[in-house]
Amino acid sequence: MAMTASTAGRRYSNATYRAMRRLKTVGLYAGVAAVLAYMLFPYYWAIVSSTKTGQALYQFTLLPALDFSNYWQLFNNxxxxxxxxxxxxxxxxxxxxxxxxxxxxxxxxxxxxxxxxxxxxxxxxxxxxxxxxxxxxxxxxxxxxxxxxxxxxxxxxxxxxxxxxxxxxxxxxxxxxxxxxxxxxxxxxxxxxxxxxxxxxxxxxxxxxxxxxxxxxxxxxxxxxxxxxxxxxxxxxxxxxxxxxxxxxxxxxxxxxxxxxxxxxxxxxxxxxxxxxxxxxxxxxxxxxxxx
Incomplete structure (x- = not known):
């Protein structure tokens, strides 16, 4: 009985340790993803906004509209x-x-x-x-x-x-x-x-x-x-x-x-x-x- 309790306790300890490691890994990747999103979002928003004109500038879209008229106007300036x-x-x-x-x-x-x-x-x-x-x-x-x-x-x-x-x-x-x-x-x-x-x-x-x-x-x-x-x-x-x-x-x-x-x-x-x-x-x- 003592050995069974000791084995069960060891298994419980190992399972807890693995769960903690997985939780730390998930937290690490979540933190890195949050930092990357915070750093890259302004560049993404600049690229998306650069392909919009008129009222489209005030509409939120995840993907750019691929309208390069703003770039053509710049290059002709x-x-x-x-x-x-x-x-x-x-x-x-x-x-x-x-x-x-x-x-x-x-x-x-x-x-x-x-x-x-x-x-x-x-x-x-x-x-x-x-x-x-x-x-x-x-x-x-x-x-x-x-x-x-x-x-x-x-x-x-x-x-x-x-x-x-x-x-x-x-x-x-x-x-x-x-x-x-x-x-x-x-x-x-x-x-x-x-x-x-x-x-x-x-x-x-x-x-x-x-x-x-x-x-x-x-x-x-x-x-x-x-x-x-x-x-x-x-x-x-x-x-x-x-x-x-x-x-x-x-x-x-x-x-x-x-x-x-x-x-x-x-x-x-x-x-x-x-x-x-x-x-x-x-x-x-x-x-x-x-x-x-």
Whole structure:
């Protein structure tokens, strides 16, 4: 009888344990599904709304109507297409400049030990967390003094204050994790500091450069406040400002469908870049997380 009771208790315990495990698994998947639904629903709603016009915008449907008239109107809008080109040029140039300067600054801060180095790194971090509105008036004076007001080059200069501190900080952390033995061996062989950076360390920084460059590109691509302040004419505007200034056929019409179509359109280049560089992005973001 004692053995029977013990066996029954063990079976009851095992059944309870399996039920608890199944309940935890179901709860985990339910939580993941809820998070995914919360994150993906705005994109789904934007795609569905971009294919609606007129009264259909106010009717709820699960599947899009596949009406691409909003996209055709956008692609036939020279202001919006010019804004796409302007955003691409400004984002690419500002990202390239911030990467070049950021790599040099990161090498100096990560490898060359000098007394004010720590203070410089702290200053870089402080600049990166400043809100844009804090530096807006100062940047306005700088852009006006340089004669770059209402020019794409003025946006490039202003975007560097956003992308350069971020790039320098991330690349400094990555360079510090690289083996110092490689640099010491190159110094013994007579290589200069610049040659060490370009021929020894730079090939190892591919994942970090890809992830940092992509994040800087996204930051410059989505920037709105500087573009709205420093650009006045339609031919020099960028995509975020062009979307904000879209108007309907009359002053009382709000072009919600076109705005959603524009939002979907400007998101596609970013998705393409993420898909192309996804392996390097993951490697760059996780580098240095595990040491051994």
């Amino acid at each position: 020279p202001v919006f297409m010019g804004a796409l080109v302007n955003s691409g040029v400004v984002a690419l140039v500002s990202t390239a400049i911030s990467l070049v300067i950021g790599i040099l600054g990161a090498y100096a801060l990560g490898r060359l030990h000098f007394p004010p180095g720590r203070m410089v790194l702290i200053a870089v971090l402080m600049i990166s967390v400043f809100p844009q509105v804090v530096v807006l008036s100062g940047m306005f004076e700088v852009i006006g003094w340089l004669g770059l007001y209402n020019r794409p080059s003025g946006l490039i200069v202003s975007y560097l204050i956003l992308t350069l501190p971020f790039t320098t900080w991330i690349l400094t952390s990555f360079i510090r994790d690289l083996p110092k033995e490689l640099e010491e061996a190159a110094l013994v062989d007579g290589c200069s500091r610049l040659r060490i950076l370009t021929h020894v360390l730079l090939p190892l920084m591919g994942p970090a450069i890809a992830s940092t460059g992509l994040l800087s590109f996204i930051l410059a691509w989505n920037e709105f406040l500087f573009a709205l302040t420093f650009i006045l004419t339609d031919e020099n505007r960028t995509v975020p400002v062009a979307i904000g200034l879209l108007t309907g056929s009359s002053r009382y019409e709000y072009p919600f469908g076109q705005i959603m179509a524009a939002s979907v359109t400007v998101t596609l280049p970013l998705l393409a870049l993420v898909l192309v560089f996804q392996r390097k992005i993951v490697a760059g973001l996780t580098s240095g997380a595990v040491k051994g």
